[in-house]
Amino acid sequence: MHLVIIGNGITGVTAAITARRLAPEARITLVAAESAHHYSRPALMYLYMGHLRYADMKPYEDWFWAENRLELVHAEATGVDTAARTVQLATGPALAYDRLLLATGSVVRTPDWPGQQLAGVQGFIGLPDVETMARDTRDITHAVVVGGGLIGVELAEMLHSRGIHVTWLVRESRYWQSVLPPEESAMLEAHFKKYHIDLQKNTELRELRGDAQGRVQSVVTTTGQALPAEWVGLATGVMPNLTLAQAAGLDTDRGILVNELLETSAPGVYAAGDCAQHRQPALGEVAVEQLWYTGRMQGETVAHTICGQPTPYQRGEWFNSAKFFNLEYQTYGRVPARPEAGIASFCWQHPNGQHLLRLNFREADQAVTGVNALGLRQRQDVWERWLREKTPIGSVLAQLAAANFDPEFARQHEAAIRREFGRQFPTIEVTRPRRKGLFGLVR
Numbered sequence: 001m002h003l004v005i006i007g008n009g010i011t012g013v014t015a016a017i018t019a020r021r022l023a024p025e026a027r028i029t030l031v032a033a034e035s036a037h038h039y040s041r042p043a044l045m046y047l048y049m050g051h052l053r054y055a056d057m058k059p060y061e062d063w064f065w066a067e068n069r070l071e072l073v074h075a076e077a078t079g080v081d082t083a084a085r086t087v088q089l090a091t092g093p094a095l096a097y098d099r100l101l102l103a104t105g106s107v108v109r110t111p112d113w114p115g116q117q118l119a120g121v122q123g124f125i126g127l128p129d130v131e132t133m134a135r136d137t138r139d140i141t142h143a144v145v146v147g148g149g150l151i152g153v154e155l156a157e158m159l160h161s162r163g164i165h166v167t168w169l170v171r172e173s174r175y176w177q178s179v180l181p182p183e184e185s186a187m188l189e190a191h192f193k194k195y196h197i198d199l200q201k202n203t204e205l206r207e208l209r210g211d212a213q214g215r216v217q218s219v220v221t222t223t224g225q226a227l228p229a230e231w232v233g234l235a236t237g238v239m240p241n242l243t244l245a246q247a248a249g250l251d252t253d254r255g256i257l258v259n260e261l262l263e264t265s266a267p268g269v270y271a272a273g274d275c276a277q278h279r280q281p282a283l284g285e286v287a288v289e290q291l292w293y294t295g296r297m298q299g300e301t302v303a304h305t306i307c308g309q310p311t312p313y314q315r316g317e318w319f320n321s322a323k324f325f326n327l328e329y330q331t332y333g334r335v336p337a338r339p340e341a342g343i344a345s346f347c348w349q350h351p352n353g354q355h356l357l358r359l360n361f362r363e364a365d366q367a368v369t370g371v372n373a374l375g376l377r378q379r380q381d382v383w384e385r386w387l388r389e390k391t392p393i394g395s396v397l398a399q400l401a402a403a404n405f406d407p408e409f410a411r412q413h414e415a416a417i418r419r420e421f422g423r424q425f426p427t428i429e430v431t432r433p434r435r436k437g438l439f440g441l442v443r
């Protein structure tokens with residue numbers, strides 16, 4: 001079998017490494033346009049900030065690929081003939097495949113603003129963007145970031161690290177309103193203020209204006225302001241990269257449409273990671289998953305199917321993590337931005353504005369349904385178990401230390417969290433689960 005994989009992001013390389021393990025005799029080729037070797041995309045910001053060198057962002061040594069007989073082709077795939085089962089490349093001969101995996105990732109999504117083509121205006125998604133940004137932000141004093149998601153906050157932090165004043169335009173009335181409950185948004189907004197980030201809410205970009213050399217000079221907002229801007233970062237989202245799939249005539253919608261085995265509409269062709277869209281996502285799950293860890297899971301799953309072990313993709317408990325400047329964020333399970341019928345929400349915040357813990361649970365049986373943690377680090381395995389076992393909230397609170405990575409925090413704040421819970425939910429008892437001890441006696 002010759003497996004050809006387009007894209008050497010986390011999805012493509014996980015699929016390649018898994019397939020090598022499952023099918024030792026298979027020929028496996030990874031085609032990638034952006035970089036010769038796989039690197040960690042979430043680490044891009046640290047390259048700009050000088051915390052990492054490019055070599056540090058590569059999880060595998062360069063010898064790893066040849067050692068594992070994973071052939072690397074550093075070229076753009078320009079077409080796929082699904083009938084002849086060949087991939088055309090921009091440079092070099094076409095590749096014949098038995099199985100093809102499209103792991104082509106995302107591209108930047110930008111509305112068509114006047115002035116968008118000016119020098120100094122860019123998105124941020126890959127290695128060339130770091131180089132362009134480093135060049136164009138040298139010696140500048142004022143920058144504008146547009147869009148309030150996770151890439152927006154990364155850009156703000158990157159610019160701040162070089163002493164550049166940042167104005168950050170966010171369409172919503174509070175930070176990351178579509179994802180976070182109000183308390184989390186408020187805490188983060190206060191946090192950004194400490195770094196002198198000028199967060200302008202309810203404000204959108206209307207137009208970019210340039211100088212005589214075609215370089216951006218200012219932006220005009222929907223609130224009528226003209227803001228100085230020597231550089232503008234567009235962080236208004238990403239969308240699946242469909243170029244190759246559409247050229248090949250595959251079924252696409254927002255992403256490349258796949259079934260639960262991650263099979264596309266063409267025989268022998270699969271899609272996974274950021275570029276894929278599930279035709280029928282499970283209840284409460286999203287159709288397009290654009291996360292590092294879901295890319296890794298999809299890559300591993302699809303490799304099993306490709307290697308003759310058909311395996312439906314099941315994401316399991318929702319998990320995500322990020323960093324807002326130095327404040328860590330983790331979420332497990334379901335924590336919607338707005339209250340949900342039948343779900344109670346307990347929120348504790350430290351008066352210093354550096355720690356927050358939200359626990360959601362069902363009113364009917366008190367089973368825990370989700371957690372948000374800001375400024376403290378939780379253990380994924382413990383939270384997955386509590387969610388899977390529908391652990392009652394009282395028991396979760398009694399055992400909170402088990403989920404904590406930071407014993408210092410546990411010692412300092414757990415009593416306060418339990419006291420606050422007792423104040424907000426006086427009728428719910430905080431007790432450890434009764435366990436069977438010696439001789440089967442319950443203790």
Ligand SMILES: Cc1cc2nc3c(=O)[nH]c(=O)nc-3n(C[C@H](O)[C@H](O)[C@H](O)COP(=O)(O)OP(=O)(O)OC[C@H]3O[C@@H](n4cnc5c(N)ncnc54)[C@H](O)[C@@H]3O)c2cc1C
Nearest residue numbers: 007009010011033034042076077104105273274290291292
């Ligand atoms: C700045 C940034 C920070 C992020 N931080 C986080 C984070 O903290 N946590 C998190 O969960 N997620 C994060 N993400 C999202 C995460 O990186 C992606 O979900 C993940 O990288 C998707 O992996 P992938 O392999 O599906 O696609 P990608 O990593 O996008 O890889 C796809 C590759 O395919 C290549 N390609 C596409 N078309 C072709 C073609 N025709 N020929 C050859 N090669 C092609 C592309 O050049 C690209 O290198 C971040 C994303 C960005 C941009």
